[in-house]
Amino acid sequence: MPRRRLWLAAVVLLLLAAGLLSLVEASSEPPRRPVSFPTHMREAEWKRHEARQTLPPPLAVTPRPGRPAIEPAPKRDPFVLALPVRPDEPVMVFEANALRHSRLGELFISCALAENPRTFSDFQKETGVDPLKDIDRVGFVGRAMVVSGYFDRARWERLVEEGRATVEAYGEAGRLYRQLDGSEVVGVWKNQLLVLGPDDAAARQAMDQLEGRSAPPESAVPEDLAYGEVYGVIPGATVQRLFSAQDQALGAKLAAAASRVELHVDAMQDVAAVVRVDGKDDQALGDLARTLGGALAAGRLSAKAGGDQPLTELLDAARVVNEQGRFSLELALPAATLERWFEDCAGRKEAGQRAGAPAPRPERAP
Amino acid sequence: MRVFAVALDLLREARSRKWTLALVGATSLVLVLVAFGLELDVVDGALAATRFFGGSGSGEIRPVEVALRPLFEAVASTIFGAGLVFGVLACADFAPALLAPGRIEQLLSLPLRRWELLVGTYLGVLALVLAGALYGGAGLSLIIMAKSGVFGWAPLLAALLSAAAFSAVYAVMVLSAVAVRSAALSGAAGGAALLLFTVAGSRSDLAPLFSAGPGRTLFLALTSPLPRLTGLGQHAFRLAAGRGTDLTLLLAQLGGTFLFAAAVLAAAVALFERKDY
DSSP states (O other): OOHHHHHHHHHHHHHHHHHHHTTSOOOOOOOOOOOOOOOSOOHHHHHHHHHTOOBOOSSOOOOOTTSOOOOOOOOBOHHHHHOOOOTTOOEEEEOHHHHHTSHHHHHHHHHHHHHOTTHHHHHHHHHSOOTTTSEEEEEEETTEEEEEEOOTTOOHHHHHHTTSEEEEEETTTEEEEEETTSSOEEEEETTTEEEEESSSHHHHHHHHHHTTSSOOOOOSSOGGGOOSSEEEEEEGGGGGGGSOGGGHHHHHHHHHHOSEEEEEEEOSSSEEEEEEEEOSOHHHHHHHHHHHHHHHHHHHHHHHHTTOHHHHHHHHTOEEEEETTEEEEEEEEOHHHHHHHTHHHHHHHHHHHHHHSOOOOOOOOO | OHHHHHHHHHHHHHHTOHHHHHHHHHHHHHHHHHHHHEEEEEETTEEEEEEETTOOOOSEEEEHHHHTHHHHHHHHHHHHHHHHHHHHHHHTTHHHHHTSTTHHHHHHTSSOOHHHHHHHHHHHHHHHHHHHHHHHHHHHHHHHHHHHSOOOSHHHHHHHHHHHHHHHHHHHHHHHHHHSOOHHHHHHHHHHHHHHHHHHHTHHHHGGGSOTTHHHHHHHHHHTTSOOHHHHHHHHHHHHTTOOOOHHHHHHHHHHHHHHHHHHHHHHHHHHHHOOO
């Protein structure tokens, strides 16, 4: 065969090989969207807030004949009104229903169901409350917990019938269930609100505020701060309590510089958190912002060096934003990262199904 | 060995060319401009502000490696694209000069096979482009490291990927030069190859534009052996963005590029064998 033909044969073979390699195609990965941080109340959250103003003022004011009509007080959000706020106590609210329908919530629920398919149905059977549908919001105020939702089907009477609790009517529409072992008191208001606490003080305060027997305290979570799926306010004085023993130095520095710490978490797609720190001493806040920025950088390097991929990804999107008189720490977990974290659940589910499947019957001898 | 002797001879020739020296000078000038124009303020391991040529910075504090990602992304994209254009412009003249009347006859009288002459020239040019890419890429990496304390591999990796992609472009330019001895045509062929390889890189996006049937099948068949230029560029960008990359895909695309380059070079040798000088 002439040498030229050999070269031409090589051309054909090499082109075919290149064509074969082209069969390895890129996977269709969706482009990464920028994470949207919850920095202010958005339109949907304003609408949600307005729809929750359902509680009329406690006393209807009827104008006397000949006197001008008095402007009626606006309706209020019963959940916010019920929060038994005390000075210097942190308040944290979880939008349970929104969280349940968020990407994080869906992943968490499918993971919980993969581990135990009766996780939620057992709870519903026991209490009559479907945790996936009947709970709207959960608020933590100091040592008390306030839950809003639909509790018409809750089996309160069972607690009394089984001799586990006593019941006492309170106010116009409230009931107090006291566990006989003295561990907890549950206040129920109109089957819409539950107030749980170690004693009845929080439940009484909440129902007094709802029924107008005591003036509601200044709200710890002002209306324009009720955005995101998790939000809350921590007074500066209590910030240090949130830190572990190892991080007390940072906690003390934060408590000294911050007069208030706000938290907002958006979890509908990506999980994006904004921690806003307000303070009066600009110099101290600036120092604190730089310290946190340095800690983030060092933490990320350490996580990367130690092969801690989840922490590296979390700190990848972390930053400190300096503003006048305050700074914000922004942290984010992209939805794709969340999905990777929960990937194991699918594996566990399949393993569970395999384990639960009936074993194949041994073949009978003919 | 004789192939490498030809390649070394080409490098010696390139060193004496004013055009090559001018391009090296231009690259150095860009590096110096970047060195003086880039201002990075690094505070306690976190980046307080980034300013480029006097632009204002933001008040954000974040890990310096993360904050520099946009810079590395921009640098990687620029080096990848500019490296290819630089290669086409700088090397358009080498193969036609080799085949110029007077010189080719002298070369063919040497104890060299024709394919050794052509492959040696091709490898010499690739070595030249690789050296230029390493100079630009490593230079930028070092400048950014001097300014921020962070060494980013992105500029260097982008330069290497650009040199790899250029291997296929230059093979087309050599084939063109063997067919017609013209530096202008060789440069034009390089430009056309860049365009064609870019189209091949987006073939899966472009294929739906053809109605299903023979037209789409022909388009996919014709573009299947072509190097994926945009794909290689995306690897450079993803690595600069710290997002990692699909190693299997990268190796497949690099393999496809080198196989295509080898095929075109074999075609050029086949044509060269038949030519009568």
